[in-house]
Structure formats: C-alpha cells, structure tokens
Amino acid sequence: MTTPREPGAGHDGAPDQTDDLFAVAWVDDPPAVRLLDQTRLPGEVHVIDCRDLATLAEAIRSLRVRGAPALGVAGAYGVVLGALTGWSPGQAAAELAAQRPTAVNLGWAAERIAARGNDPRELLAAARELDEANAVACRAMGRHGADLIGELAATPARVLTHCNTGMLACQGIGTAFGVARTLHEDGRLSHLWVDETRPLLQGARLTAYEAAALDMPHAVLADAAAGSLLGRAHVDAIVVGSDRIAANGDVANKIGTYPLAVLAARHGVPFLVVAPVSTIDPATPDGAAIPIEERAPDEVRRVLGQVDLTPAGSDAANPAFDVTPAELVTAIVTERGVIRDPDTDAVAAHLAPSTAA
Numbered sequence: 001m002t003t004p005r006e007p008g009a010g011h012d013g014a015p016d017q018t019d020d021l022f023a024v025a026w027v028d029d030p031p032a033v034r035l036l037d038q039t040r041l042p043g044e045v046h047v048i049d050c051r052d053l054a055t056l057a058e059a060i061r062s063l064r065v066r067g068a069p070a071l072g073v074a075g076a077y078g079v080v081l082g083a084l085t086g087w088s089p090g091q092a093a094a095e096l097a098a099q100r101p102t103a104v105n106l107g108w109a110a111e112r113i114a115a116r117g118n119d120p121r122e123l124l125a126a127a128r129e130l131d132e133a134n135a136v137a138c139r140a141m142g143r144h145g146a147d148l149i150g151e152l153a154a155t156p157a158r159v160l161t162h163c164n165t166g167m168l169a170c171q172g173i174g175t176a177f178g179v180a181r182t183l184h185e186d187g188r189l190s191h192l193w194v195d196e197t198r199p200l201l202q203g204a205r206l207t208a209y210e211a212a213a214l215d216m217p218h219a220v221l222a223d224a225a226a227g228s229l230l231g232r233a234h235v236d237a238i239v240v241g242s243d244r245i246a247a248n249g250d251v252a253n254k255i256g257t258y259p260l261a262v263l264a265a266r267h268g269v270p271f272l273v274v275a276p277v278s279t280i281d282p283a284t285p286d287g288a289a290i291p292i293e294e295r296a297p298d299e300v301r302r303v304l305g306q307v308d309l310t311p312a313g314s315d316a317a318n319p320a321f322d323v324t325p326a327e328l329v330t331a332i333v334t335e336r337g338v339i340r341d342p343d344t345d346a347v348a349a350h351l352a353p354s355t356a357a
C-alpha cells in the first residue's frame with residue numbers, strides 16, 4: 001500500500017492536511033497492527049500490516065514506528081497480536097520491550113496491557129483505551145506548554161525543537177510539537193526552528209512534513225546551526241520530548257538534546273521538556289541509570305542507508321539518545337501540568353495521587 005508523493009506536498013501540490021497521518025492502528029480482519037512506515041516519509045506514504053510479532057518487532061527496531069508514546073501504543077496492540085498468535089501476553093510484552101531499551105513507554109504500555117489477563121478481547125479493549133488516552137493527553141500537554149511559553153517568553157514566539165514529537169510520534173497532536181502546534185493555533189507561534197536530527201533525520205523528514213501539512217511557519221536547520229541561532233537571539237524557547245525521565249528529573253531524549261540544553265542555559269532561554277506521565281520512570285533513580293540504545297554504525301556512516309559518507313575503514317559511534325541533567329531543565333510539562341525546576345521531590349509530588357476532593 002504505497003502512495004508516492006512529492007516531499008511535503010499533497011496530491012494537488014498544496015500543503016497536505018494531516019487527516020491521513022497516523023502512527024499505529026489496530027485492524028480486526030485479519031488481525032494486524034497497522035503502521036505508517038516512517039522510514040519512507042516524506043517521499044512515500046506506505047502502510048504496512050504486521051500480522052505476527054516478529055514483523056512488528058522488526059518494524060519497531062528499524063524505526064518504521066517510533067517516538068516514545070507511539071511505541072507505547074504499538075506495544076499495547078502488539079500484546080493483543082501476540083495473544084492471538086500463540087504468545088503469552090507476558091512473553092509478548094517482554095519481546096517487544098527489548099526492541100527499544102531507552103523508550104520506557106514501550107515496555108510500560110506492553111506490560112500494562114499484559115497485566116489484564118489472557119482474553120484477547122479484553123486486551124484489545126485496554127489497548128484501545130490506552131491509544132485514546134494518548135490523544136487526550138497530547139491536547140492537555142499542548143495547552144499547558146503553550147501557556148507556559150506565553151508566561152516565560154515573548155509571543156509570538158520563535159521555538160526550536162529537536163527530532164519528531166508530533167502526530168507520527170504520539171498518535172495525538174504530539175508532545176513538544178503539540179505545544180508548537182497549539183501556539184500556532186493560538187496565533188502565538190512566530191516561527192518553528194526544526195533541527196534536522198542526525199543521523200536518521202526525524203526532524204527534516206518527519207517534523208518538517210507535519211509542520212508543512214499544518215501550514216506552520218518553519219525552517220529546517222543542521223543540528224550544528226542551533227548555537228548560531230541562539231547566539232544571535234533568534235530563539236525564544238526550546239521545546240523537546242523525552243523517551244524516559246528519571247525520578248530525579250534527568251531527561252533522556254534524542255541524541256543532540258543535551259547540547260541544546262547547555263546552549264539554552266548559556267543564553268537564558270527556557271528549555272522545556274514535554275512528555276506524558278507514562279514517560280516518567282520512578283524506578284530509574286537518575287540519568288546514569290537510563291539504558292542508552294546504541295544503534296548500528298552504518299546509520300552514521302551512510303545517509304539513510306544510501307550514500308557513503310566515510311571511508312570504508314572508519315568506525316562510527318551511534319548512541320541514539322543523550323541525557324540532560326535536571327538542573328538544565330526549566331520545566332517538565334505533562335498532561336497533569338507543569339513541574340518547574342524539576343528534582344526528586346518535585347517529580348514525586350507530580351506523580352502523587354491528587355488529594356483534592
């Protein structure tokens with residue numbers, strides 16, 4: 001199922017709408033986890049149906065579906081698929097969680113669904129609930145984050161973001177991207193700076209695709225250009241997502257996030273992390289305990305598997321994520337609200353059940 005199209009343009013050449021964008025869906029007959037293959041965007045809209053766990057596991061590993069919340073939804077439906085194809089829900093959850101070790105939402109969601117028992121119908125109902133809750137959480141994060149930027153920075157704001165944290169990463173409007181989108185809907189976004197996000201270019205390929213589809217004023221920049229923009233006061237706020245937030249507020253996110261936090265501190269610009277509560281992992285005490293996914297050197301040595309960048313004998317380092325210490329984070333925004341100056345106490349207070357009547 002492939003629709004070739006010009007990058008960033010709809011069938012009539014005008015900016016595309018986002019109605020046809022999704023990350024993950026459940027299909028009943030025959031049972032499958034349906035994915036929009038993100039490795040082929042923006043050139044092709046290609047849908048794949050994963051009818052067994054091995055196909056879904058490969059799709060997760062190779063980033064056909066990616067982004068922490070979307071991985072959670074894929075993990076949830078994956079457990080249902082596993083239960084229908086001879087796996088125990090617990091085994092299916094463990095198999096899926098192992099594919100992307102940093103993104104805590106994947107294991108969190110898969111285990112949550114697996115804990116509901118063995119009846120595929122009940123598992124599916126729980127997975128659908130989780131899927132829908134994601135979209136609702138995204139809208140709430142978008143509102144909290146946009147209001148916080150209105151408080152901390154001049155608006156209309158020039159916002160810089162990294163990686164892809166939009167519909168493709170989350171199912172709903174997104175986390176960090178959802179904040180930019182909400183500002184845009186409010187008429188308070190002046191410009192979105194989109195880091196290209198080496199080596200797999202999620203910013204250039206996916207965030208720019210979504211921004212173009214929504215007619216948001218935006219420009220893609222080489223990751224290394226961020227310092228130049230901040231140095232010349234062209235950025236009012238930096239907004240990123242997260243794959244895992246430790247109990248002390250340290251934040252793992254796409255490689256290249258930590259240098260942005262250092263730049264933000266140097267230039268007095270707010271650095272906001274936007275993520276659902278499910279990304280906060282109380283069992284991980286601090287950033288040093290977050291497992292960092294190491295990916296294949298060829299992702300760095302070759303452009304999207306096609307053009308050699310390095311001599312054949314050169315090795316490459318390819319950590320997929322880095323950790324930003326909590327002290328560099330102005331605030332963490334979740335669907336529940338804002339954690340300012342995050343530390344262990346502030347994060348624990350945010351996670352505590354509300355005592356309000």
Ligand code: MRU
Binds near residue numbers: 162165169176254320
């Ligand atoms: O390797 P990816 O593309 O899955 O990494 C995605 C990110 O790092 C996102 O910033 C993160 O998952 C937050 S998405 C809302």
